[in-house]
Amino acid sequence: MNLGVIGTGYVGLVSGACFADFGHSVICVDSDASRVDTLTRGEVPFYEPGLAEIVKRNAAAGRLRFTTSVAEAVDGALVVFLAVGTPQSDNGEADLSQVDAAAREIAARLDGYRVIVTKSTVPVGTGVRLRELIAAHRTKPVAFDVVSNPEFLREGSAVNDFMRPDRVVIGTSSDQAAAIMREIYRPLYLIETPIVMTDVETSETIKYASNAFLAVKISFINEIANLCDRTGADVHVVAKGMGLDKRIGPKFLHPGPGYGGSCFPKDTHALAAIGRHRGVTQRIVETAIEVNRAQRDVVMDKLRQAAGGLEGKVVAVLGLAFKPNTSDVRESPALDICRRIVAEGGRVRGFDPVAATEAAHALADLADGVQYANDAYEAASGADALVVMTEWNEFRSLDMARLKSLVRCAALVDARNVVEPEAAKRAGFTYVAMGRGQHQA
Numbered sequence: 247m248n249l250g251v252i253g254t255g256y257v258g259l260v261s262g263a264c265f266a267d268f269g270h271s272v273i274c275v276d277s278d279a280s281r282v283d284t285l286t287r288g289e290v291p292f293y294e295p296g297l298a299e300i301v302k303r304n305a306a307a308g309r310l311r312f313t314t315s316v317a318e319a320v321d322g323a324l325v326v327f328l329a330v331g332t333p334q335s336d337n338g339e340a341d342l343s344q345v346d347a348a349a350r351e352i353a354a355r356l357d358g359y360r361v362i363v364t365k366s367t368v369p370v371g372t373g374v375r376l377r378e379l380i381a382a383h384r385t386k387p388v389a390f391d392v393v394s395n396p397e398f399l400r401e402g403s404a405v406n407d408f409m410r411p412d413r414v415v416i417g418t419s420s421d422q423a424a425a426i427m428r429e430i431y432r433p434l435y436l437i438e439t440p441i442v443m444t445d446v447e448t449s450e451t452i453k454y455a456s457n458a459f460l461a462v463k464i465s466f467i468n469e470i471a472n473l474c475d476r477t478g479a480d481v482h483v484v485a486k487g488m489g490l491d492k493r494i495g496p497k498f499l500h501p502g503p504g505y506g507g508s509c510f511p512k513d514t515h516a517l518a519a520i521g522r523h524r525g526v527t528q529r530i531v532e533t534a535i536e537v538n539r540a541q542r543d544v545v546m547d548k549l550r551q552a553a554g555g556l557e558g559k560v561v562a563v564l565g566l567a568f569k570p571n572t573s574d575v576r577e578s579p580a581l582d583i584c585r586r587i588v589a590e591g592g593r594v595r596g597f598d599p600v601a602a603t604e605a606a607h608a609l610a611d612l613a614d615g616v617q618y619a620n621d622a623y624e625a626a627s628g629a630d631a632l633v634v635m636t637e638w639n640e641f642r643s644l645d646m647a648r649l650k651s652l653v654r655c656a657a658l659v660d661a662r663n664v665v666e667p668e669a670a671k672r673a674g675f676t677y678v679a680m681g682r683g684q685h686q687a
């Protein structure tokens with residue numbers, strides 16, 4: 247089938263490349279010409295394991311093309327996916343300006359039946375609104391359907407998540423569009439992926455409810471970790487003991503500095519805004535947002551205490567991406583901690599295996615307050631404190647004795663609980679974790 251994908255960010259590029267790998271012919275569009283140039287050269291503009299190979303393979307096979315022209319995609323495709331950004335606006339709601347702009351461009355070009363699919367995360371009611379917007383802007387009285395097909399991939403394992411999802415959700419009231427969508431996802435149907443067919447509003451709600459639930463789970467275990475800090479219980483064992491209960495499950499029970507990234511923060515705010523508008527305050531989600539915000543203070547308190555204040559201190563920040571296996575630093579807790587350290591008169595020596603360039607761009611206004619190291623040991627040289635902010639695998643096996651020999655003061659705050667507490671203490675570190683009272687030095 248001929249498909250168009252508007253937006254070549256994490257979701258658009260992964261979806262487009264994987265659809266091509268399913269055997270479809272895909273035209274990917276981005277308004278950012280330099281991004282399209284990069285992709286046309288066969289390079290992927292961000293770090294995502296396994297993605298470059300799939301892009302190259304399908305581009306070489308002639309199934310995957312890149313362009314800046316929405317018109318080209320609409321002309322050549324039966325189904326057009328919207329995978330543009332839906333960032334948070336000042337009032338917490340999702341900013342739909344990219345979606346609306348792309349929909350208007352599609353409408354202007356419609357010359358026959360098309361299925362227009364929202365893969366971007368959009369608030370309940372967007373499908374209906376897009377139907378009206380496209381109907382108002384089309385220049386010919388052609389038929390079309392609007393379908394909701396939210397994406398659940400995770401950055402860092404996006405290709406695998408797309409190829410082997412827990413479920414595919416399709417929201418539409420049109421039998422014709424439903425049949426077309428089923429055909430697109432046939433390769434997943436064949437490997438028995440559950441496909442949830444529903445109406446547009448339910449599909450839109452499933453996406454926000456899923457992300458908000460995960461955010462709540464993270465905030466819940468963070469509060470339990472903070473309690474463990476006071477009681478001496480070990481949150482790792484608490485989480486294990488909870489997670490073995492199949493009704494709870496072990497995932498998303500890892501305490502840390504609070505969730506970040508391009509989805510949970512904005513999606514929880516958007517769901518809270520939807521609730522307020524509809525007169526059904528989402529109190530649990532509102533509280534999760536508040537708990538998440540406060541969790542950064544918990545990390546700063548630990549750091550300040552371990553380092554004996556931050557004024558004039560050098561802090562090695564290990565990990566800058568919002569999570570491992572990605573170069574994405576959007577809403578990264580690590581960057582927030584860097585800013586706070588500098589605001590308190592400290593200096594940061596940051597290291598990340600792949601996200602240093604993105605971090606330097608995002609923190610450009612801090613100028614000399616933040617320097618970047620080539621590895622964790624260089625970051626630690628002469629530092630007064632270390633803080634682990636991203637659970638990159640390589641931080642699990644740091645050579646503690648070597649680190650200790652490099653630092654000026656031996657304060658180590660493990661905001662991700664990835665360091666072996668005993669190894670850190672043996673090396674002579676003052677070790678502080680999240681909710682592991684008994685294991686702290």
Ligand code: NAD
Pocket residue numbers: 252253254255256257258275276277278281316329330331332344347348365366367368397398399400401508509
């Ligand atoms: P992104 O910001 O990485 O990419 C969006 C791309 O769309 C950019 O390259 C931008 O230049 C392009 N664009 C914007 N307007 C355009 C237009 N009119 N025409 C052509 N291109 C245009 O965003 P993302 O992280 O891929 O997220 C996209 C959507 O998917 C969001 O709604 C997000 O919430 C949702 N989502 C993201 C993830 C994730 O892990 N990143 C997971 C699931 C869902």
